Structures are given as structure tokens and as C-alpha cells.
Ligand code: ADP
């Protein structure tokens with residue numbers, strides 16, 4: 474088939490937030506019919522910061538079950554675990570030999586994470602190179618991710634172009650796909666920083682696997698402002714973020730939401746938003762429980778996925794090795 478390729482991945486570095494869902498996972502689903510999609514659980518990325526092996530193993534299966542619960546279909550898409558396909562590390566190494574140290578040191582995500590951890594390893598710096606390998610191995614045209622990944626997609630494009638011009642046409646140049654609304658969901662407690670599962674304040678994020686009660690409570694406690702005005706503007710970042718979350722789950726536009734609530738106030742809006750999110754996540758939360766318990770099914774999905782992914786990845790890797798002189 475000559476459908477274009479879509480590629481994305483999520484790290485099993487903890488439980489997923491609604492930021493991961495809105496920015497990435499939710500958008501994976503609708504691409505499955507029009508494209509040949511590969512969706513990976515990037516455990517090799519997760520170990521760029523310290524992980525407890527037992528937790529990593531559990532989180533990997535959690536993310537797989539969340540993928541399936543959200544609607545990824547192994548009959549349509551290739552769903553697999555990164556470490557099961559050695560070609561990622563192999564192409565990653567070749568690309569590392571073509572990546573400027575300075576370019577990696579300038580990455581915002583690296584600088585942010587390097588500040589947070591006392592012990593910074595080379596793997597954290599080289600993270601974007603492994604990500605480039607992930608994407609380029611499959612000749613991907615589109616990469617659905619949140620806005621925080623923009624710089625990493627830029628490096629990926631640079632590397633593809635550099636390789637193609639140094640050797641010969643080898644890699645497809647990928648494009649980023651970010652959602653119109655919700656490409657960057659902010660912390661519910663600090664709307665100047667990205668919603669993240671590593672936020673020490675648990676009220677800052679909603680996990681896909683939080684209880685319905687916690688989901689409602691966290692939304693009620695979310696910071697807004699004291700102006701009392703209901704507008705969609707950067708000056709009201711807390712409210713704007715909540716409107717984005719609403720829009721992502723309800724399908725309404727921010728303008729429609731403002732119209733509906735401008736005479737009702739923040740309290741009523743938050744009350745409704747709690748229900749919109751709880752209702753929106755209910756099917757996923759219910760299916761997750763069932764799927765997560767079925768170890769045999771999960772294993773059959775990731776084994777089949779790894780086989781299909783390896784076949785495609787090795788085709789590209791063989792070309793690359795030949796071109797560099799191996
Ligand atoms: P995290 O950033 O939570 O550690 P990953 O790096 O594995 O998770 O990112 C998985 C996907 O979720 C990526 O496509 C990323 O852009 C997206 N994402 C992460 N946080 C957010 C957010 N706050 N808003 C929108 N998208 C996000």
C-alpha cells in the first residue's frame with residue numbers, strides 16, 4: 474500500500490496525564506484509517522532519567538493498555554515497545570555521529586530536565602537523536618505530538634536532510650502534527666508551566682487513571698483569576714487552559730464555550746468541565762481495567778507489533794549501513 478506513514482510514541486515514565494491525552498494519544502486514534510500508523514511505547518527514552526525496573530515494566534504495560542483502551546487498534550496500527558526493536562538504538566548511534574553537540578545542548582527540554590535532576594547522563598542529552606531514529610526508521614511523513622516536541626522534530630528534519638545530502642536520498646522528511654486546541658496543556662496550579670506527571674503538586678495534573686472524584690476535585694481547585702470576566706485570552710492563562718481542556722473533550726470551539734459561560738461565571742463552568750472530562754474519560758477508564766488484566770492479550774499485541782516494526786525498520790537500517798560504509 475502507498476498510504477503515508479504516521480509515527481508517534483509516549484514514554485512509560487509514569488502515569489499519563491490529560492496533557493498527554495489531549496496533546497498526543499487522542500489524536501492517534503483518528504489517523505488510523507487514513508495512514509499506516511506506528512505507535513510506540515518508548516521505554517528506551519524513559520531510561521534517560523532514573524527508573525525503577527519494576528515500575529518501568531508495569532508502566533510499559535499500563536501505557537500499552539491505555540493505547541488500546543483509548544481506541545488504538547492492533548489490526549490497523551503497529552503497536553509495539555521500543556526496546557523490542559534493536560534498530561532504534563542502531564540507527565540512533567549512526568545519527569549521533571552526525572549531530573552537533575551544540576545543537577543538543579540548546580534543546581529546551583534538555584535544559585529544563587538537566588536543571589531538575591542532579592545527575593545528568595549523556596543519554597538525556599542524546600534523547601532527541603534517538604527520537605529522530607524512531608521517526609526516520611519508518612519513513613514517517615507525520616508525527617502527532619504536543620507542542621513541546623517541536624524542537625525535536627526540527628532536529629529530526631535536520632538529520633534527515635543532512636544524511637540525504639551527505640550520502641543520497643534515504644529518509645522521508647517528517648512533519649509535526651499538533652492539535653489546533655490543546656497542543657500545550659498547562660498545570661492546573663501554575664498556568665505558566667506545562668502539565669506534567671513529574672509535577673510535585675498532584676493537583677497540577679489529572680491522570681487518565683485518576684478516580685472520577687479526584688478528577689472533579691482537581692478541576693474545582695484549578696487556579697483561575699479574580700477578574701471574574703469570562704474571556705479566552707493570554708492574560709487569563711488559567712481560564713484559557715480550562716477552556717482548552719473543555720474544547721478538547723467537548724468538541725466545542727473556545728468561542729462557543731465563552732458564549733455559553735460568559736454570563737454564568739467560573740464556578741458553574743468548572744462544575745460542567747468536571748463532568749465533561751469525567752464523561753469523556755469514562756469509556757477509556759472502564760476499558761483500561763479489562764484490558765490491563767488480560768496479560769496474554771497484551772503480550773500478543775506487543776509481540777506482533779515488534780515483528781511488523783522490525784521488518785520495516787530493518788529495511789531502512791540496511792540501506793543506512795550500506796551507505797555509511799559498513
Ligand atoms: P511527558 O512530557 O508527560 O513526560 P512524553 O514526553 O512521553 O510525556 O510525551 C508524550 C506526548 O505527550 C508527546 O507528544 C508530548 O508532546 C505530549 N505532551 C506531554 N505533555 C503535554 C502537555 N502538557 N500538553 C500537551 N501535550 C503534551
Ligand code: NA
Pocket residue numbers: 621
Ligand atoms: Na515530553
